[in-house]
Amino acid sequence: MNVIDLNADLGESFGRWSLGDDDALLDVVTSANVACGFHAGDPSVLCRVCDRAAERGVVIGAQVGYRDLPGFGRRFIDVAPDELTNDVLYQIGALEAFARVAGTRVSYVKPHGALYNAIVHHEEQAAAVAEAVRRYDRTLPVLGLPGSVWLRRAEEAGLQPVAEAFADRAYTREATLVSRREPGAVLHDVEGVAARCVRLVTDQQVVAVDGSVVPVAARSLCVHGDSPGAVAMATAVRAALERADVSVAPFAGSPS
Template sequence: MESRNIDLNADLGEGFGRWHLTEDEALLSVVTSANVACGFHAGDPLTMRRVCAWAAERGVRIGAQVSYRDLAGFGRRSMDVPAAELAAEVAYQIGALRVFAQAAGAQVAYVKPHGALYNRAVHDDGQAAAVVEGVLLAGGGLPVLGLPGSRLHAHASGAGLPVVAEAFADRAYTAAGTLVPRTQEGAVVSGGDAVVERAVRMATAGEVTALTGERVEVRARSLCLHGDTAGAVELARRVRGALESAGVRVEPFA
């Protein structure tokens, strides 16, 4: 079996005030990259500061998880945001997180859209271009983490930004290689054994089985584990252990 390298990323900092959704400190002992909520779908200044400090202590790369302005819907409702407004909001979120990353002695190392914005930017040229404009506005030439073959990656590459292909062990795929919408039954893969098996198969064979049974090629440098899944910490540990047992080196992409 060919040895490969893979990054493990998780969505972290997804709380607000007294509400906490993700076990940030525990997950940061497992993952190699942290997609930190920047306040638009979840997250607040103190949560962002804490997660950045914990990530820096553990050598975990910090990424800005930018979103539509949708706290009530957790960023999972698609919105028609004018391009100039969306670009400014993306830059705003990156800038906010950068303050806390730098205070922790680290830096924002990449950008990843969240939820509805992530899925919209797969096929919507206007929204994808606006996200890229926001990344450029924030400065630094940050890598963009997203679905391979997406319009987001096409626009990012065209603007000279590095792109990083991502896969999801706990989400179902269509035959076209996109994610099955969460509104559809079977969109989220249940069962730890299934998630672990899919993670290893993605990292070693570069493939996954679609919800409808087709073999789908998945060439990814980063593997996402959702931090809001029940038992997320133990599942992340299992996934990492299985990857390493399969000869996969788990390390940051950035």
């Protein structure tokens, strides 16, 4: 039987600014990439999401990013490697505090936004993020794009790299994500995305924007939590996978 993890970015509200429906998505996903306060999220938001993830048995991951609240972490920042290592350590530690209070723990690390995309190719920053995770807890798995410099650097650092795919993002023929600045970068056709995810998991293939078929092997599938209709999209994806006899389960094991 095929097995896949479903992850989503959660905890991205800040103060009076609300983004996404964390509660509803926690009923669908198996892993929660929780913002750590640098690109989004505040202490109260982190506390609430960790509590509710723990209640539902959803695995918590640290969603680390650039220090960029105004840009939601979607702008590249040329951070010195040692500073980036410290920034990532800070974020993991902050989220770990709330996870532990909730009776669970941080079980993996996933970079966010511009940092995620930068370390697909950026050697120094990829190594800096890997170094932060290695120093904090070398047993933590790390999520990233298949074939990325980030996953290679993580493996070289003795970490466990986990490849992920994206349910509702368009792919290039090189198996990278189409920039959000380009039209059609985010997909909104619920039925089309659900069918695409079944093919991705069962056949390890996705159709790129130019029509070519791209091989993508992944252990986790990301459904975005900040897109319009995110809950309906995630629900449809999970239902389609289960109808196709795909087991949906966290890649990082028990959250406790």
